[in-house]
Amino acid sequence: MADDTTDTKSSNQMWGGRFASGPDAIMEEINASIGFDKKLFAQDIRGSIAHATMLAHQGIISADDKDKIVHGLNTILSEIESGNFEFSRQLEDIHMNVEARLATLIGPAAGRLHTARSRNDQVALDFRLWVKEELQKTEQMLTGLIAAFLDRAEEHAESVMPGFTHLQTAQPVTFGHHCMAYVEMFGRDRARVRHAIEHLDESPIGAAALAGTGYPIDRHMTAKALGFREPTRNSIDTVSDRDFAIEFLSIAAIAGMHLSRLAEEIVIWSTPQFGFVRLSDAFSTGSSIMPQKKNPDAAELVRAKTGRINGSLVALLTIMKGLPLAYSKDMQEDKEQVFDAAESLELAIAAMTGMVRDMTVNTARMKAAAGSGYSTATDLADWLVREAGLPFRDAHHVTGRAVALAESKGCDLAELPLSDLQAIHPDITDKVYDVLTVEASVASRKSFGGTAPSEVRRQIAFWRARN
Numbered sequence: 001m002a003d004d005t006t007d008t009k010s011s012n013q014m015w016g017g018r019f020a021s022g023p024d025a026i027m028e029e030i031n032a033s034i035g036f037d038k039k040l041f042a043q044d045i046r047g048s049i050a051h052a053t054m055l056a057h058q059g060i061i062s063a064d065d066k067d068k069i070v071h072g073l074n075t076i077l078s079e080i081e082s083g084n085f086e087f088s089r090q091l092e093d094i095h096m097n098v099e100a101r102l103a104t105l106i107g108p109a110a111g112r113l114h115t116a117r118s119r120n121d122q123v124a125l126d127f128r129l130w131v132k133e134e135l136q137k138t139e140q141m142l143t144g145l146i147a148a149f150l151d152r153a154e155e156h157a158e159s160v161m162p163g164f165t166h167l168q169t170a171q172p173v174t175f176g177h178h179c180m181a182y183v184e185m186f187g188r189d190r191a192r193v194r195h196a197i198e199h200l201d202e203s204p205i206g207a208a209a210l211a212g213t214g215y216p217i218d219r220h221m222t223a224k225a226l227g228f229r230e231p232t233r234n235s236i237d238t239v240s241d242r243d244f245a246i247e248f249l250s251i252a253a254i255a256g257m258h259l260s261r262l263a264e265e266i267v268i269w270s271t272p273q274f275g276f277v278r279l280s281d282a283f284s285t286g287s288s289i290m291p292q293k294k295n296p297d298a299a300e301l302v303r304a305k306t307g308r309i310n311g312s313l314v315a316l317l318t319i320m321k322g323l324p325l326a327y328s329k330d331m332q333e334d335k336e337q338v339f340d341a342a343e344s345l346e347l348a349i350a351a352m353t354g355m356v357r358d359m360t361v362n363t364a365r366m367k368a369a370a371g372s373g374y375s376t377a378t379d380l381a382d383w384l385v386r387e388a389g390l391p392f393r394d395a396h397h398v399t400g401r402a403v404a405l406a407e408s409k410g411c412d413l414a415e416l417p418l419s420d421l422q423a424i425h426p427d428i429t430d431k432v433y434d435v436l437t438v439e440a441s442v443a444s445r446k447s448f449g450g451t452a453p454s455e456v457r458r459q460i461a462f463w464r465a466r467n
Helices: 002-015 023-031 034-057 063-081 094-112 119-155 175-200 219-225 235-240 243-269 297-320 329-358 363-370 377-388 392-409 418-424 430-434 438-444 453-466
Strands: 160-165 168-174
Touching: 034 063, 034 094, 034 119, 034 219, 034 329, 063 094, 094 119, 119 175, 119 235, 119 243, 119 329, 119 453, 160 175, 160 363, 160 438, 168 175, 168 363, 168 438, 175 243, 175 453, 243 297, 243 329, 297 329, 377 392, 377 430, 377 438, 392 418
Parallel strands: none
Antiparallel strands: 160 168
C-alpha cells in the first residue's frame, strides 16, 4: 500500500503540481476549448437551428422533433445571453455544451440534431459565421475612420505643412492632402475586407466529417438560411480550410500597419519639437513624476497593437502550414489568434477615429515648418525649366547653388536678393518670387492627385460619393 502511494505521488510530481490527477488532467487541459470557443455560442445555435429546419424539410427528422429542437436551442441562447448557462470543461467545447443542455431540456429529440453533420463542419460553420460578422463590423468601423479623415481634409484643404521623405522636409503640401493619403490607405483596407467577405461567403455545413453524407440533405437551403451565397463545393477542403481566418488576419495586419504609421506620425507631431497637433486629455496621459508631460499614450498603444496582430497572423500560418488533409486537432488553436486580433483591431480603429476627430491642428506651426529646409527648391528648378528654358538637370544644379547661398546667409530662398539669384544665373527675373512661397508651391501642384487645394477638394468629393 505504501509502495502504491509512493508511486502515485511520484507520478503526480512528474506531471506537475497543477495536474493533480495525472495524465487525464493534462488531456482535459490541452483538449478543452470551451474557455474560448464559447464565444461562438450565437453562431453555433444559429447554425443548429438552420440544420434542424433543413432536416425536417427533407423528412430526415420529424417536424415535432424539429420544433422541440428549435425551442430548446432558443432557450439555451437566452440562458447564455442572460448569464445563466453553466459551461463545463468536461464537455470540451461549445458544441457539446449546447448539445448536452439540449438533451436535458427536450430529451431524446436532442440526439437527432447531429444527424448528417460532424463537429468538423459544425465548427467550420460557426467560425466562418463569426469571421464574416467581424469583417462586416470592421468594414463599418473603417468607413467611420475614413469619414473622420474626410472631415479633417475638408477643414484643412488649404492648410500648408511640410511634406517629408526620409523624415526630412521635402516639398510643401497641405494637411488636407496628407489626410487624404490615409483615406486612400484605409479605403484599400476596406476593399480587402469586402473582397474577403465575398471569398468566404460559402456555407460549410453538410460537409460532415470530411466526405459529405448519405442523407438527402439540402445544403443550398441551409446556405440561404444562414446568409451565405452558396455551399462549399468540396467536403475535404471544407473541413480543413482556414483560409478565411488567415485572410482576416492578413487584412488586420495590413490595416494595423496603416494605423501604426498614423500613430507614429501623431506621436512625432505632438512633440514640443514639432507641435503640429495636440491631443486632448481624452487620448493622453500625464507623467507620474514630470508634471509638464502630456503623453500620446493612445497613439502609442495603437502602434503596439499592430505587433499583437502580426503575431496572430504568423501563429495561424505556422499552425496550418504542415497539416495534411482533412481536419486535424491542431486547428483548434485557430480561434484565440483571430479573437485576439479582432479585439485589437477594433480597439485600434476606434481609438484612431477618436484621435483624428479630437486632435487640435496647429496650422501656424505647420506653415512655419513648411518653409523650412528650402522646401520650395524644386519650385525654383521647375521655374527655371519653364521660364528660362533650362534642361532640368541644369536647373537642378543652379537651384543647388541658390540653396547653398541661402544656407550660407542663413535665410530662405525667397529672402535672397534678385541680384544674388541673377549672379547664379542671369535669366532669373523677379517673377521667380511668385513660386518661392509655400502657398504658391502647393497651389501650383494641380496634377491629378496633387496637393493643390482644388485637387484635394476634388478627391474629397470623390470619396464622399463612395463612402
